[in-house]
Amino acid sequence: MKSETFLDFLPSNFRHEKSFFIKNNLTDFENLSNLSEQDINEIQRKSSLCTLNNLKKIRAIALFKKEIGISPPQAYLLLHCGISSIKSLSLSTPHELQSKIGRLERILKVKNETGTTYSLLKEWIKKASQIEKSI
CATH class of the missing domain: 1.10.150 (DNA polymerase; domain 1)
Known part of the structure; x- marks a missing residue:
């Protein structure tokens, strides 16, 4: 294997x-x-x-x-939504990200299987903001 x-x-x-x-x-x-x-x-x-x-x-x-701690498929999804750095993630809102992901799904006519929930997006943004503040 x-x-x-x-x-x-x-x-x-x-x-x-x-x-x-x-x-x-x-x-x-x-x-x-x-x-x-x-x-x-x-x-x-x-x-x-x-x-x-x-x-x-x-x-x-x-x-x-x-x-x-974002999984590679979830990170790839963020890239497709225009989020390419920790700084750009920290400047986003959960609603904005959820909207971008929804728009991408509609354009591609697929439902993503990455399990990105509003609370998860909020957690990512919080971690990104903490990293940005520590720099």
């Missing part, structure tokens, strides 16, 4: 980035969340198939998981 890594949830359009990270033994969300802009540029230089946009998304998802 194969053990799951942080990267296993990524959709197929992240295949090049996932392949690069696996080859270079960077499968832990802790390591991925600590990637600097310089690291990302170096990865892109080494593997031209890795896109800057996807690398930054992976780092953002890893940061959400590390700092706030």
Whole structure:
């Protein structure tokens, strides 16, 4: 039985980035969340198939998981709703996020399976605000 890594949830359009990270033994969300802009540029230089946009998304998802405890699918959902950093999450309201998620579901004509409730969104925003205040 194969053990799951942080990267296993990524959709197929992240295949090049996932392949690069696996080859270079960077499968832990802790390591991925600590990637600097310089690291990302170096990865892109080494593997031209890795896109800057996807690398930054992976780092953002890893940061959400590390700092706030948001699962990768939930973090990916936040990215699709325009929330790409802890700061942008801290500046949001639960109602605004719930509205963005609902709009995304209507556009895609799907119901998300991530279990994002109003109270959970409120908790994420509270944690993000605490992190922002401590910086």
